[in-house]
Amino acid sequence: MEKYLIAVIAGTVSGFVDRWLMLRSDYRYYPTYPHAYLTHLALGFIAAGLGAVAIPALAKPDYVAVTFLVLAAQQFRDIRNMERETLSNLEKTKLIPRGTDYIEGIARVFEARNYLVILTALLNSAVVYSLGWQYVFLSAPLCFLLSLRLMAGSHIGDIAKIEAGQLHFDGSILKVNDVVIKNVGLPAEREKILREGMGVIIKPIDDNARLTLDAPGQRMAIIHDAVSILGSKVDVGEPHFAPLARKQIDQGYLALFMLANEPDLEYLMEIIKRVPVLESTRGTTLSSLYGRKAAD
Amino acid sequence: MDVAIKEFILAMVVLDAGKVQGGGCPVFHAENSQEQQKTSLYLARILDGVVHDLENGVLLICRH
Numbered sequence: 212m213e214k215y216l217i218a219v220i221a222g223t224v225s226g227f228v229d230r231w232l233m234l235r236s237d238y239r240y241y242p243t244y245p246h247a248y249l250t251h252l253a254l255g256f257i258a259a260g261l262g263a264v265a266i267p268a269l270a271k272p273d274y275v276a277v278t279f280l281v282l283a284a285q286q287f288r289d290i291r292n293m294e295r296e297t298l299s300n301l302e303k304t305k306l307i308p309r310g311t312d313y314i315e316g317i318a319r320v321f322e323a324r325n326y327l328v329i330l331t332a333l334l335n336s337a338v339v340y341s342l343g344w345q346y347v348f349l350s351a352p353l354c355f356l357l358s359l360r361l362m363a364g365s366h367i368g369d370i371a372k373i374e375a376g377q378l379h380f381d382g383s384i385l386k387v388n389d390v391v392i393k394n395v396g397l398p399a400e401r402e403k404i405l406r407e408g409m410g411v412i413i414k415p416i417d418d419n420a421r422l423t424l425d426a427p428g429q430r431m432a433i434i435h436d437a438v439s440i441l442g443s444k445v446d447v448g449e450p451h452f453a454p455l456a457r458k459q460i461d462q463g464y465l466a467l468f469m470l471a472n473e474p475d476l477e478y479l480m481e482i483i484k485r486v487p488v489l490e491s492t493r494g495t496t497l498s499s500l501y502g503r504k505a506a507d
Numbered sequence: 508m509d510v511a512i513k514e515f516i517l518a519m520v521v522l523d524a525g526k527v528q529g530g531g532c533p534v535f536h537a538e539n540s541q542e543q544q545k546t547s548l549y550l551a552r553i554l555d556g557v558v559h560d561l562e563n564g565v566l567l568i569c570r571h
Binding site for chain 1: 544547548551552555557558559560562566567571
């Protein structure tokens with residue numbers, strides 16, 4: 212077989228497998244199987260094909276083909292818009308919204324994954340073209356591992372300690388430990404909250420983490436993830452049992468209150484630990500001089 | 508962008524009429540706290556609001 216052809220095939224296949232490995236359909240219920248799944252696999256295939264032909268085209272040498280590649284790569288910027296649009300439209304009919312920060316984070320991740328696919332395909336086709344087809348079995352798994360590592364990101368469990376909190380009422384004010392959550396008017400609702408509610412304290416480990424948890428977008432993401440697994444007792448037009456995350460304004464830690472269909476405090480704490488830290492809300496005060504000085 | 512008035516009082520249910528004056532929302536009088544709670548529960552469900560307690564005999568139904 213032609214040397215070019217083998218390189219292109221090796222690059223395309225490795226890129227496509229890479230996209231498949233990075234495509235997860237988990238508790239966040241996104242992307243949905245099978246339609247969005249197929250869309251992303253198809254786009255991943257196109258991205259892999261793009262990356263795979265770059266090196267053989269340069270080696271041929273076919274510089275016109277390379278300029279076309281650059282043009283085609285521009286198309287992948289639209290993936291972010293596509294994801295953002297879809298998720299924002301779905302947001303209107305959600306009882307517990309994801310929040311724009313979470314949507315933006317998901318959209319960026321989808322875009323970034325395609326660039327990783329292009330890179331994987333490019334590297335593997337280069338390896339096959341220059342060294343021989345056997346070497347792809349070494350380079351491809353390395354690329355997969357690297358992609359998965361790069362896309363992993365950090366979680367709330369890495370930046371905060373999660374502890375169980377005590378729900379109680381101070382008159383009509385609902386509190387988790389010393390953090391005020393909200394005012395509850397009816398005694399029947401107060402009893403229900405005390406009986407079935409759960410309270411969690413999320414304590415940031417440093418000033419960066421405190422600023423991250425400060426962002427309402429990050430709190431919405433935590434609540435959305437918790438609700439999408441454990442369920443909530445919010446209904447259309449009945450928001451009185453809505454889950455809330457409020458800040459202890461002096462110390463900066465968060466208190467989360469929720470009334471779940473599955474009231475398992477232990478699992479709630481595990482779920483919160485696995486919520487991704489959103490790019491757009493990440494606190495970076497410790498990387499500035501005065502931020503470090505103030506954080507004593 | 509949709510423009511809407513959020514976080515406003517839809518109605519009040521009071522035991523002591525002297526606690527509330529004027530204002531832009533309907534005020535309901537209740538004979539006792541049982542009737543007060545029942546009325547505010549119904550109003551909250553009908554108006555898609557949440558009941559809050561001012562702890563002075565005034566319950567208010569609020570839209571969030």
